[in-house]
Amino acid sequence: MSDLPAGVLFDMDGTLFDSEKLWDVGLEELAHHLGGELSQAARTTMIGAPLAMSMEILHADLGRPDLDIATSGAWLEDYMRELFRTALVWRPGARELLAEVRSAGIPAALVTATRRNLVEVALDTLGRENFDAIVCGDEVEHSKPHPEPYLRAASLLGLDAGDCVAIEDSVNGTASAEAAGCPVLVVPSEAPVPAGARRVQRESLVGVGLSELAAVLAAVG
Template sequence: MTQSNPGLAAVLFDMDGTLVDSERLWDVALRELAIEYGGSLSDAARIAMVGSDAATSMRILHADIGQEWRELDASRDWITRRMSELFRTGLVWRPGALGLLQAVRAAPLPTALVTSTARPLVEVALKTLGRDNFDVVVAGDEVRAPKPDPEPYRTAARLLGVPIERCVAIEDSRAGVTSALAAGAAVLGVPSEVPLDPCEGLHLLESLAGVDLTLLGTLLAPAEVTR
């Protein structure tokens, strides 16, 4: 049977560094925590955290300051409290992000927010992002295997009821790009804090300014012919 190309089925958005300029807020909180522990967070460790879930980031931080013995939960709770304060007052949209999100919703096309950030902080961020802008939210603490594993993006497509191959994922980090590509989505990369190296299947732009549905549709591979 030959299946015609049904076009773009959904757009899957990463949050930190993609929709909102929040990586700088994470930078503040993570460096403050290192100082609280009597250490100093290296730039290399900070870069390694971008796109990671909270547990992974805390392991990196503990190792970087030579305090692997610290409890992950205690550090995670500290970061959550501090980031909640910063999210309430400091979230700023990335260039072009709000306009693209509004265009996708007006199409109308299904949307998902797929983030490594845990649900409590996502709930704070949604006050800026707009809860109604997303049909599905997949938070970092709601999957067994967070990014760079493909589970978050596969979960989003399943919850939306759409084939992942007909989805475009928008990401700013290597962990997120790896997750989305492994899941089978078309991927648009818009790096923020850390450059993204070109790789097969990744479409790179400097920002979301000027990105529209027509451009997103061109990122999809032609539909496969099945018999």
Template structure:
């Protein structure tokens, strides 16, 4: 499928969720702050930004390191369960959309371009948010606990491209964080970055936009081409 101006559109669009489609990062901040306080420290801005977009193990490790929790005291399973319970409760209240995300989802769907949701969030939490977005928008959803290693490793994007039946370079990832952008880069997926809370450094196969609001199919095709797409 081609845009009217000529550049090709991607064979599939691989959407990040937290901070890209939904403004969930402030909700995760609440849970992370509670985790830090349980271990006797306050969540500094530096630590918060370091954990942004991380999978659960990486985020917990960074908090444990900051709190100087000894290896023998690092109960990843129990702490993750506590965080999951906390976040599920917060997600159940309200999940606000990021500007332009809903409209771009509808626009891409109308163009009959397959979309997949690619999130580091584990399945039991993600499913609550996916209900808000509507799972019917996506060919598939891939969560961080369904691959060997979550973002920033490439596994989750490689799996999404495989499900889409497309070469990674023929897809476009839409991300907001350094962690997610790094995962897309490692997988060889051209990446549109719309930063939410933290700046993302320029890199190969990476283009930027301040917001998804007002984005047209022609512009999407141009951004995909600029990111090194087919």
């Protein structure tokens, strides 16, 4: 086997969990609550984006830029909390890959644009013990697609981002990891992600293990 990554940096929504569909429900309900309909184009732009950016996109899509971002965000998070408690579903192969990484003793971080209060609910399913570091969207000055979340995660693990493999599903998340210098295993969920020099694409995480992560690291090294 080629050299293994020094660490593995996991996105959450759409990567470990098939939760973008839950966000679809929440965002559609919020749009209705605000008296409008969310367009598919706006929803696609939100994938992997932080909450404040998503609310800006939603308000613009509804023709209501006057609406308060914090108020809309709080409504959505309240709605999503129950869905995260009761309806989170692992993406195929994700739980098995996470278990293999942990069994091998490879440091792992969770790097998500979702805010800490919802991540805490998700960790009841993910398992807090599975992550040596957690970086949430409201714990960085610049969330995805900025490189700060992945740079911070690697730093918390005491590693160089270029020695870690990031696993992402979205355009915003992939851009964040790539800008931080990570080789990226891209497993798109709700929208396609363009090819790139530091990206290896897979249709799913089924069958992906340590040898595949080592291959990602070697392919872009």
